[in-house]
Amino acid sequence: MSVCVEQSFPSTDDDANVTNNVPRDRDPSGTDRRQSRDDYHANANATEELTSIMTASASILSTILNTSSNPVSPGPSSPPLEQAKSNEFVPPTRPSSTPFLHPDQRNSDCCTPMADDVDAYGYGGPGITTPSYTLETPEVTPSLNLNDLPAEIHECILDHLFGYRVSTNSKSSVGMQSVTKSWGTALRHSRRRELSELALVSPVWRILIQERLYRHIKIKATIESLELAMMYFSEHNHLRHYVKHIEIWFPVFQPKYGPLALSTTLALPTVTMDGLTNATYTLPANNCSLEEAFTFVSMALPDVCVLTIEGGERKKAPKVQHSWHKRPPGWHLPTLHSVRTLVTKGQWNLMREDSDFSAFLAALPNLNEWHGSYSKPKSKSYLSMASILPKLPTNLTYLNLCLESDYRRELTCPPFYMKVSNQVHFCSKLAEATPALEHLAYTGRVCKNFFNMAAIRSDSRTTRLKTIDLTVKNCCRPVPQFHDSGSGIQDMNFIHSFEMLVLAGIHSMSTLKALDYLRIRFVDLDSPVPPLNPYFVLRDGWCSGVWSDNILAELNRVRPNAKFEQLSESFGEVGFNKDGRMIISPDYPRSRVLSLKLANYALLAGSVAALP
Template sequence: METTTLSRRQSLVSPTEEAHVPTSTVDDIRIEPRSARTSSDRPPSLHAAADDSSKVAATAELASIMTIVSNPVPPGPSSPSLNEAVRPQDFIPPARPSSTPFPQPEPRNAEIKCTSCPAGAAPHDAHMQGMDAWDDPSFLLQQQPAVRAGLHFHDLPPEIHECILDHLFGYRVSATSKSSVGMHSVTKSWSTALRHSRRRELSELALVSSVWRALIQERLYRHIKIKATVGSVNGALVWFAQRPHLRPYVRHVEVWFPVFQPKPGSPATMVLQATSTLPTVTVDGLSASSYVLPVDNCSLDETFYFVGTTFPEVTVLTLEGGERKKAPKVTHFVYGDCTRRAQEASSQYSPFWESTVSENVERIMPKVPSVRTLVCKGQWNLIRSEEDFQHIMSALPNLQEWHGTYNKPKSKSYLTMAEILPRLPPQLKQLHLYLEADYRRELSFPAYFVKVTNRLHFCQRLGLAALGKPGSPSIEHLSYTGRVCRTFFDVLAQSADPRSTRLKSIDLTVKNCCRQVQIWNETGSGIMDVKFIAAFEALVLAGIKALKRLRALEYLRIRYVDLDSPIPALNPYFILRRDGWCEGVWSDKIVRALQASRPEARFRDLSDIPSFIGFGKDGRVVISAESMGKVTSFKLDNYRYLSAGGGFVVAA
């Protein structure tokens, strides 16, 4: 308090009286009594200012005394004097904790330039010359020895770099995650995981820093697509041999086999390849270009050898067989049909040569143990028999997920899969089959499916495949798109062992429900077909009853998709989610069966008709297109109003 008062009083002492104040220590200071002042001691112009200053000082001193007397808490440390205030203090800022995103302060820019100053002007004014030492970085380092050098862009945490690149590249799926059950949609698969479309533009970001170089290359080379020709494979082999650091970045390899190639313009080449020329037909029926069968395609064993020896970290393999009318089958072994066709074309083929090759050459597919997911597009050109399937499975001993897609529906697709399903490898956990994925309603069963029904019932084979072989574990996730009926769930309910089954999710996309009828015109599909709605209800009811035996089943979805439906929101579906809530179509039988099989499961809402459906004066159904939204509950009995004689009207 004494020091504070002294500092205030010094401002009122004249220069002639400052000599009376000793400068030894604060404790030895003695304040001499003031002598009476006259007007001659200071200029006349300062009389009023001095009187006002005296009054202000007295008021401030009295206020400080009253504050100290009335406050029982002792005062804090006194403020420094004027002489001490001008000296720079040696202040060392505390170190930031390591948990902060930026633990190091950024360095100040020593070269501060004023853009508004004219060229050649002094960087600082005269009154700023004394502050030049503070702008010197060396002076700051001397005053703050505990502060280290600042951070650079590449010193940021890797999570920040990943977030920046995710914003530029978009969403990406981890190659080690469950591609079918770890996403927003159960049917989301590796078959839709495309590469980035702006790969060439984004490759320039690798020049930003050394940290980004590795991150950019990891994203660019994570999914590569290679043409299955000898020239393309050899080029890729040379590329990665010269850049071995890029090989571990490849996690998804997509190999596509061309089904045709343009005919070369050389007359000699055209004569040699005349035997493999195919007719070219366009929309108009004519074409100026000719195409021939590919002669430079790789075989499957060459493809597996290339992938296994070049990419040690690959986990997803996509084989695209292509689609074309009378497309050629992909050759599995290099010493097989491809060599025989070459010998036949050159008129040097002999049966003795074929028998010698088949006896001396052991057909063993090279193994790729790192592959966990196999995606087959245009599977008819890759697998046409159970033997072809065994060849591919022998090359992938650790396969856990298989996606099989057929481009066009045909009877051979169902018959081939019926032979393969009972022979699935025991380590397979996820099966995804897309036999008919056109999503269009039909008036009756097509002729190709009639051939299938005359030979076997595909739903029985599919149900047995979901349970697995006796004594071996079953698959965990099944996704199927095609024709299915209640027989599939009946087989599961009869043959499933509640103690050993591990089936966790079933996703069925119904093309049509197979059923026994006398008139084929009654085998159509659509929301206006009463027979189909009854068959769909039987399918859902059988699936709910099977829940009693499938105790591990957590997710069940049965849906019908019709892209040409006049009311897409009314396409029937049923979903049992993992939290126990149900959505979709319902009936009194379905509610009672659900209560008996899964008492903890229940519908969120049991409404008869959605709010956007009403009835007009003439009795017809009126649908409001503006308020049409997702239907979470719809009673199956109401479909008969759509198929009634009056029909329905969609109001705009």
Template sequence: MEDGEDKENIIPPARPSSTPFPQQEIPEGDIQCMRHVEATDASSACSYTVAASTSALCNLPLEIHECILDHLFGVRLSASATTRASCAGRSKVLRGWSTALRHSRRRDVWELALVTEKWRQLIQERLYRHIKIKATRESVDQAMVWFERHPHLCRYVKHIEFWFPVFQQRSPATRTLRVLSTSNQQTPLLTVPQPGEPVAGPTYQTPNNNCTLEEVFGFVRYALPEACVLSLEGGERKKPPMVRQFRDPNSRFIPVLEKITTLVCKSQWNLIRTNEDFQNIAAALPNLTEWHGSYAKGKSKSYLCMGTILPRLPTHLTNLNLCLESDFRREAVSPSFWGKVCLTTHFCVGMAKAMPTLEHFAYTGRVCHTFFDTAASWSNPRTTRLKSIDIVVKNVCRATPQWNNGSGITDMSFILAFEALVISAVRALGKLTAVELLQIKFIDLDSIVPSLNPYFELKDNRCTGIWSDTIVEALNKARPTANFATKSDGLDDAVFFKDGQLLRPPPLAKPRPDSIKVSSYMTLCGGITIT
């Protein structure tokens, strides 16, 4: 172009119609290209900032931003940590802590905080709402430094979880060479491998840098003042070390956490072994209303320990979820450790003494009709607060010979004991007048017909599960407004026989009958071969 030509009269060529974007779009949101800002003058940069602040994304209501992030992150499973409403189905909410997962910390997730200023706060709330820290002094010190450098993140933490290692790898460099002296020669017990020789696998030892509960509670009190849910995972191994409560053996003080309302203890045997251990923790949580305790496997010590704690629960504790055995499989006979418990105490009686102060109760383990009989005798119909009961039966404890106390749908002795448990529960409704949800079920993962696992449920005055004339009569007396939806007399819809054998039901079979007559189980206990 020559110097004398008029540049304003030049018309640029039109873009072809096949081009998908004939006009250049202006980016929305608070994302700013620094190269573009630097290439323009101050006025253009100012106009770009104004356009970004008035973009459609920034002007959306906060609820829409929440829905967008829920779609990206997934629904927050632990969102009810601070806003749990009391309802009849509370027992299902109690069991939900085992599946309450933390949000992902992947780079493509937390980089979304750079989209807008609103998103930064919303995403940080999700990322820090539930955090998990290794309960070692090094990890806790690193977490303390992090929150000291970023104090605005402290208020986002609502659920704090600590897991205590039960072993640590022993480094070969730290091993000492010990020599066994004899009269003629010296035999080394540990030798350093020479080059080319195979190296032995790693060895492990008991950790020596785990925090005490005093240090854990002190960290939460100082760094996370808004946390309301505390999870402690003790770990599991053979002869596990117990988590020490006090750093100084002469000390008897654990920092008080007034905001904590829910305590979750996993592998609880390593955390609480005596009533004194629990009372020390309860004293440090004056506003505790919900306690979840679970054990890795069944032990006589866990039953005996809880048998001394449950009658002495604090009065402000209203929700209890206790899992003593989580192996959902039938038993040929009761294990030997249960005999030790029966010789010492009747666990069902001690557990029933905790019912007068509770509102929601969930339990997994061994139980019998004595539990409901004792709970009814200790409860006042005018003052009882118990609203929901959810029991998963491992086995029904009963005074029978060692060879006749198993479980399963083919054991008629167990079925009759389960019926006695349901009858006692129904009769207790006369005293437990506030109960709106009652669930009693037996789970056998190895059952050939899982839909026939006995169960009983009372919800909204509608009963489903096993029934008999005795159960119906007791229900009419204790809760006249409740009744069974249906009363089936057989198992035709749930089982399939061929040549005297019980066959596995097809995949599309009825999942679970609404009613099962107790006498119908005799069909499965008559010597029929199960294949």
């Protein structure tokens, strides 16, 4: 059975593809005369008749296809008449053996005039637009490149290339073991010039590399350096927001070439090097003031979070000028609202009086972390900090203070600390700063009075102190005992004072309820047996280090859930050599000693040697 279908055209005058713009001066007797109204209605009737024929033919054709068009499997039986008249027609699924399983997505519009018909029926005038037929090309899936990787993958790749892992989103140093080490070495890479070429790999890497390289910058505190830095960041404005940590160091030496400097300039000995003429190092004359340095940071680096200021150290070092003009009442340094962490090195040249410290606090209203260190131990350092510590603001929650960084034992207490003891007990002043703190790290001289006063000044309901880290240079002694106040593992007076310090720390935890980390350690780089340097650590309910019956009893009373990881009765195998010196062979020579019984230190009162 065959069905013949002829092409038809629209039968209404409203069709957009039909126009009546035919010139009226044409000869009606010509062959291409315009159709009359009767002819036009005749064509319309023919079109309607053809449409009804096509509808009936489609129903018959679908029935035939369902019954006999599939040679692979027999078709279903003929549907009833009611089902055949249903308008919901579902085409059959072609079997897998039939080629071209999926029908072509072609244009099924059968009412579009073709080119020959356009000429025959008078279409194609200025008002006619015929659709264009183009082959549909499948969309090409774009290939992935380096820029399409997640940000975490880029960070891991750069961590491997830089050789360290540090979060680029960290705005401060809380959680780092040492802010001065982590920020000072990792973020200022030694191969930053070579690594800067990685910014040319892709646009994504350009941002990530520049964020890492400019995160920590170091600038010399001279007027020329500040002017060059200001000019550079004005020309590269997008780099200003990458700087999170700026380090400003004030030089304490300035070379002066040519004739030797006069004696009034506090000249140092002349230094001669190969290829360098004689130079006399004098006091610097072109250093900027703190006011100028703070002005530069406030104008050029709006997103700085960590500010490091290094005052330097030398004999008769000059104090860094806060301002070149006389400070009138109400004067203050430019305010830096974005700074959260302050690191001061060589602090004696930066802060010597209460007014100097007040100037820093006024310029840093959002400060919550302070790391201060002194280059050399001196009585003025203890006395100035004893005056500053009780006045710490409540928003300052992290304090890291280093007053003595010489990690070596001493035979007796130095004379400079006798001056301090005659004026103030520093441990009491340090305890006055604890109520507002959450983290405290201190390196210097300390005794049990610190914990006793901290417990008295704190309220168990409101205390916020979570961690205490003490590095003991020596323990405070009464003034009459200064002649017998050394330190080291062979000094039993020091060992007894260290035990009292640990007992006081454990006892204070009955008031310091939030305290969950406590470390007290003595570091002696010249120790004959470094693993035996006394220490005590309480972390996450586990203890290690020195112990005694008194320490165990107090720990069981205050923190009954805390336990020692190991309790050993001896330091190891003990013997004597032919010279009469004691020899100790540790049980675990290459591991950390977890248990140090304090009573065993009496064996070390004489000469001692350790086997490797």
